[in-house]
């Protein structure tokens with residue numbers, strides 16, 4: 001089929017900026033670019049019929065890290081890098097709440113908890129000291145007070161089993177990630193951004209003046225600048241980056257009468273996470289049970305991980321003697337991970353930029369990543 005003269009004059013004519021990927025990062029970036037420079041002609045090219053990475057597949061925690069996760073990050077990256085990431089998460093969450101009414105994204109500020117098991121690798125006698133250390137850091141660097149406190153007296157109230165201690169973070173909340181994506185999508189379309197769904201970018205070429213992308217549905221598209229926001233899939237287009245795909249699996253149960261869990265919950269440095277969605281339980285993680293197998297961008301679920309999640313639910317979350325609930329939905333999404341948790345935001349070749357490696361926390365950091373990227377793309 002040949003494109004008409006008219007189509008070539010409109011959808012297919014040269015763009016100022018093309019963004020690859022309509023997840024949180026691509027959408028927030030389009031939004032921020034349009035706010036700064038409303039005249040820009042911008043298109044987003046998305047391979048899925050819906051965004052098909054992590055943004056509509058995640059757990060919807062609007063969090064900035066649990067005690068054991070942050071202590072692990074200090075050991076991995078050092079204090080200041082850990083704090084920089086926490087600052088991005090914190091500011092990102094504030095921006096989400098300032099941009100969207102809470103009801104439009106089902107935001108609930110129920111607080112976040114971390115469970116410490118009686119047999120886990122985290123030494124519980126360190127908890128109070130770690131909380132003290134982290135609270136001091138947060139208060140001196142970010143002005144936050146009482147970020148974490150111990151609340152082990154609530155273990156019985158939740159009905160948890162084999163849990164020796166519980167830490168609480170009152171600032172944490174939960175939201176509906178697909179509603180957030182839908183809101184962002186509507187906002188950018190109202191600002192005049194074109195979104196091409198079901199179109200895969202297969203190849204990128206650029207020079208000092210312009211960028212050419214090859215797509216499977218539209219042929220070649222041209223732009224002055226290109227921004228790649230494909231996170232866990234980025235190596236297909238930019239193979240030299242330190243980002244690899246990491247699959248995250250999740251399930252949601254059928255409604256559970258008198259579900260005690262209310263809020264967001266972390267376990268084992270964030271490798272397990274669960275929350276309530278009304279009176280249903282969402283549980284995800286267990287990637288550490290099969291690191292090799294989950295090092296993939298194939299969007300399937302596996303029996304090994306799903307079984308591990310179900311065992312965890314019965315062993316730790318639901319009160320002893322509870323019946324096994326029906327599992328209503330199971331799915332997976334693809335994260336972008338690397339040696340460290342900081343995102344990569346840079347110009348990778350002339351006029352081609354990227355913002356990738358969201359390290360499993362893109363809900364909160366994406367508005368801040370998008371702001372930094374926008375500044376880089378517009379002002380060099």
Ligand SMILES: Cc1cc2nc3c(=O)[nH]c(=O)nc-3n(C[C@H](O)[C@H](O)[C@H](O)COP(=O)(O)OP(=O)(O)OC[C@H]3O[C@@H](n4cnc5c(N)ncnc54)[C@H](O)[C@@H]3O)c2cc1C
Nearest residue numbers: 021023025047052053054055058061201248333361362363
């Ligand atoms: C199971 C799970 C649970 C999670 N839970 C949380 C949580 O509770 N809180 C939190 O903060 N974060 C969480 N995350 C992480 C968070 O969802 C991601 O960090 C975030 O969505 C990344 O956004 P993104 O826009 O960078 O990438 P994505 O959402 O993956 O978007 C990239 C887009 O690029 C498209 N694409 C890829 N290649 C191409 C191509 N060649 N051409 C065109 N389009 C292409 C994809 O289809 C996709 O839509 C979770 C992730 C998973 C998988």
